[in-house]
Amino acid sequence: MALIVQKYGGTSVKDVDRIRNVAQRIKKTVDEGHQVAVVVSARGGVTNELVARAKELNPRPDEREMDMLLACGEQETIALTAMALHALGIPAVSRLGYQAGFRTDAAHTRARIRDITGGDIPDRLAEGKVVIVAGFQGQDEEGEITTLGRGGSDLSAVALAAGLKADVCQIYTDVEGVYTADPRVVPNARKIEEISYEEMLELASMGSKVMQARAVEFSQKHNVVFEVRSSFNHNPGTIVKAEVPSMEDVVVSGVALDKNQAKIAVSDLPDTPGTAAKVFKALGDANVLVDMIVQNIGRGGAANLTFTVSKDDVHRAVEAVEKSLTEMGGGTVNYVGDVAKVSVVGVGMRSHAGVAATLFSILADNGVNIQMISTSEIRISVAIELEDAVKACQAVHDGFGLDK
Amino acid sequence: MALIVQKYGGTSVKDVDRIRNVAQRIKKTVDEGHQVAVVVSARGGVTNELVARAKELNPRPDEREMDMLLACGEQETIALTAMALHALGIPAVSRLGYQAGFRTDAAHTRARIRDITGGDIPDRLAEGKVVIVAGFQGQDEEGEITTLGRGGSDLSAVALAAGLKADVCQIYTDVEGVYTADPRVVPNARKIEEISYEEMLELASMGSKVMQARAVEFSQKHNVVFEVRSSFNHNPGTIVKAEVPSMEDVVVSGVALDKNQAKIAVSDLPDTPGTAAKVFKALGDANVLVDMIVQNIGRGGAANLTFTVSKDDVHRAVEAVEKSLTEMGGGTVNYVGDVAKVSVVGVGMRSHAGVAATLFSILADNGVNIQMISTSEIRISVAIELEDAVKACQAVHDGFGLDK
Numbered sequence: 189m190a191l192i193v194q195k196y197g198g199t200s201v202k203d204v205d206r207i208r209n210v211a212q213r214i215k216k217t218v219d220e221g222h223q224v225a226v227v228v229s230a231r232g233g234v235t236n237e238l239v240a241r242a243k244e245l246n247p248r249p250d251e252r253e254m255d256m257l258l259a260c261g262e263q264e265t266i267a268l269t270a271m272a273l274h275a276l277g278i279p280a281v282s283r284l285g286y287q288a289g290f291r292t293d294a295a296h297t298r299a300r301i302r303d304i305t306g307g308d309i310p311d312r313l314a315e316g317k318v319v320i321v322a323g324f325q326g327q328d329e330e331g332e333i334t335t336l337g338r339g340g341s342d343l344s345a346v347a348l349a350a351g352l353k354a355d356v357c358q359i360y361t362d363v364e365g366v367y368t369a370d371p372r373v374v375p376n377a378r379k380i381e382e383i384s385y386e387e388m389l390e391l392a393s394m395g396s397k398v399m400q401a402r403a404v405e406f407s408q409k410h411n412v413v414f415e416v417r418s419s420f421n422h423n424p425g426t427i428v429k430a431e432v433p434s435m436e437d438v439v440v441s442g443v444a445l446d447k448n449q450a451k452i453a454v455s456d457l458p459d460t461p462g463t464a465a466k467v468f469k470a471l472g473d474a475n476v477l478v479d480m481i482v483q484n485i486g487r488g489g490a491a492n493l494t495f496t497v498s499k500d501d502v503h504r505a506v507e508a509v510e511k512s513l514t515e516m517g518g519g520t521v522n523y524v525g526d527v528a529k530v531s532v533v534g535v536g537m538r539s540h541a542g543v544a545a546t547l548f549s550i551l552a553d554n555g556v557n558i559q560m561i562s563t564s565e566i567r568i569s570v571a572i573e574l575e576d577a578v579k580a581c582q583a584v585h586d587g588f589g590l591d592k
Numbered sequence: 593m594a595l596i597v598q599k600y601g602g603t604s605v606k607d608v609d610r611i612r613n614v615a616q617r618i619k620k621t622v623d624e625g626h627q628v629a630v631v632v633s634a635r636g637g638v639t640n641e642l643v644a645r646a647k648e649l650n651p652r653p654d655e656r657e658m659d660m661l662l663a664c665g666e667q668e669t670i671a672l673t674a675m676a677l678h679a680l681g682i683p684a685v686s687r688l689g690y691q692a693g694f695r696t697d698a699a700h701t702r703a704r705i706r707d708i709t710g711g712d713i714p715d716r717l718a719e720g721k722v723v724i725v726a727g728f729q730g731q732d733e734e735g736e737i738t739t740l741g742r743g744g745s746d747l748s749a750v751a752l753a754a755g756l757k758a759d760v761c762q763i764y765t766d767v768e769g770v771y772t773a774d775p776r777v778v779p780n781a782r783k784i785e786e787i788s789y790e791e792m793l794e795l796a797s798m799g800s801k802v803m804q805a806r807a808v809e810f811s812q813k814h815n816v817v818f819e820v821r822s823s824f825n826h827n828p829g830t831i832v833k834a835e836v837p838s839m840e841d842v843v844v845s846g847v848a849l850d851k852n853q854a855k856i857a858v859s860d861l862p863d864t865p866g867t868a869a870k871v872f873k874a875l876g877d878a879n880v881l882v883d884m885i886v887q888n889i890g891r892g893g894a895a896n897l898t899f900t901v902s903k904d905d906v907h908r909a910v911e912a913v914e915k916s917l918t919e920m921g922g923g924t925v926n927y928v929g930d931v932a933k934v935s936v937v938g939v940g941m942r943s944h945a946g947v948a949a950t951l952f953s954i955l956a957d958n959g960v961n962i963q964m965i966s967t968s969e970i971r972i973s974v975a976i977e978l979e980d981a982v983k984a985c986q987a988v989h990d991g992f993g994l995d996k
């Protein structure tokens with residue numbers, strides 16, 4: 189008998205039929221003799237509906253009230269899921285975030301988990317009940333309802349698994365696991381059996397939005413092994429866990445594509461110390477995350493600066509940069525355009541030289557120009573023309589032998 | 593400056609526009625210099641939707657889970673109402689039932705209030721905030737969410753008014769107050785200015801469904817004066833309070849009509865002691881509330897028994913009676929049919945004789961046959977043919993001078 193935490197996302201509990209399907213899956217696990225605690229999200233679409241209603245009443249709704257409002261979504265699902273289990277003859281009881289002992293800080297709409305006690309869940313599990321826990325929500329020290337931010341139910345699930353010292357944590361979603369590349373872009377992408385937290389984080393932050401990065405970070409910190417798998421079939425998924433030596437045999441585990449990047453080029457900056465710093469400080473103050481950066485010296489000694497930001501931030505970014513240029517009395521924003529970012533990720537890179545060289549030659553052989561480069565210990569990313577994105581992904585995927 | 597509790601029902605907060613209207617009304621009260629605590633129901637229709645979804649998953653949903661599910665409805669409204677007030681520049685904060693200190697017993701879906709502490713509401717009011725409280729919900733000793741039953745938000749409002757020692761309690765609804773008769777039946781019915789708890793209770797239980805009887809009983813017990821008024825205009829409503837001597841000047845304050853009654857006639861019961869008792873015990877065991885009863889002796893000394901029940905219970909009632917007749921070895925259910933019940937209500941009846949005589953002669957003058965009669969200290973009811981209902985109501989209303 190194992191203690192299993194299962195998490196079902198909004199797509200998996202979208203309507204009454206899907207909730208019934210989830211109940212069947214839970215029953216199967218119970219019938220196999222396991223104790224089961226389940227974390228569910230709001231029914232797909234419900235959160236967006238609630239947000240729309242709020243914004244109609246108030247374009248800038250209070251964050252505390254937003255949490256009060258959004259917490260309804262998961263509350264509905266836990267009750268319905270418990271009822272569906274009862275209909276199958278499985279004893280079950282629902283628990284809200286605060287009842288499950290999710291204590292958070294008071295940062296409404298993006299609260300951080302401080303502690304997860306599990307409340308009375310161990311007792312209920314010991315009685316043979318399935319416990320259905322509302323994901324995404326907690327309570328601060330003042331007794332106010334908080335939420336963990338979009339995708340927070342993943343975080344709830346791994347935190348609950350840590351709090352209950354569960355044997356297994358299964359994240360059920362609408363994909364079958366983590367792939368060597370997005371199968372919609374690279375048709376011969378393969379499902380990865382095992383992957384390290386670091387690789388999962390790099391892939392997640394690079395646009396493979398299987399799971400929220402905070403949930404992966406939490407798992408890494410608390411050493412929660414979890415499996416990403418589909419709620420629509422019974423295939424094994426991808427196990428995410430701490431790095432083990434054998435993982436290093438694979439130099440590259442996946443290729444990620446991010447088409448949501450914009451490039452901003454600034455030229456003729458005065459070539460004096462601190463000008464670039466001032467530009468990036470202005471961007472930071474405007475809450476713009478800068479990704480890749482290239483700086484070089486142009487004609488006449490003036491500095492040129494090129495960097496990428498998320499497309500959603502591009503207007504805010506240009507505004508901030510122009511303001512700081514005016515203050516410095518020099519430089520012009522002279523180019524803004526969309527780019528794609530292709531990344532190769534793998535813990536094996538640490539011990540294998542030459543990954544960058546291989547990547548660049550694959551791209552060159554396929555006629556893809558590299559505009560910018562950035563790296564981390566286990567990742568190399570290049571910015572390229574948006575129209576080269578698919579070709580580049582396929583070439584890199586197969587060039588690193590990920591199709592085998 | 594007064595402390596005012598206002599309650600807005602589901603129709604008044606049905607959609608974003610109506611919530612905005614409610615926020616405007618609250619703002620008006622705040623602008624007049626008052627402290628305001630507001631109790632709201634779920635948006636009209638939401639509770640029914642949730643129930644429908646639950647029943648699709650489980651025809652007999654667990655009552656604890658039902659409470660978990662239904663409590664979402666009010667949670668949504670309190671957050672939206674607070675946001676709408678913020679948009680008008682009014683500081684406001686929402687509170688769930690348990691946060692407002694509604695402690696109940698553990699009778700899920702029909703919990704009784706044990707205690708209402710008000711939580712931190714007095715502090716928030718003192719800070720100049722409007723506090724928006726979720727009606728209908730509380731928490732039991734185990735920390736489980738409970739609900740007070742349909743219409744429970746009225747109860748929440750008067751209980752909160754009692755707990756906070758409010759100066760005024762206003763129940764906003766979709767009617768303008770309590771009328772001398774249902775204006776859809778009796779077009780010249782008038783709004784009553786003041787009415788006693790007892791009269792309100794008799795009118796409510798007789799089909800004038802302005803307010804849940806439990807809320808009126810609670811008000812009576814805790815001496816909470818409240819006003820029933822419309823959320824769609826600014827007209828004064830009806831004040832409901834303890835009986836005062838001047839109320840006795842009015843012999844009849846209102847006429848109530850209940851068209852949801854069925855009559856069941858049983859004949860040829862063995863005329864031995866205890867047969868009627870056995871029939872009514874069987875009905876009680878089947879959870880059927882019997883209203884009016886007539887017993888007489890028919891041909892050959894056999895007893896006949898006629899009684900009325902709610903139409904919804906008629907099949908269960910007939911089944912129970914037939915079973916008990918089989919056991920007694922005698923008697924047949926020989927008539928089942930719909931009837932209307934017309935009641936006149938008034939605390940003045942206590943001190944004025946002859947109300948029954950006046951009622952019967954008004955009905956006789958209008959050619960309405962009386963089938964059964966029942967009375968309480970401040971009410972006389974008659975069962976009549978369903979098709980005579982409207983004519984009888986109008987005649988009785990005008991006959992007792994309620995049109996003046």
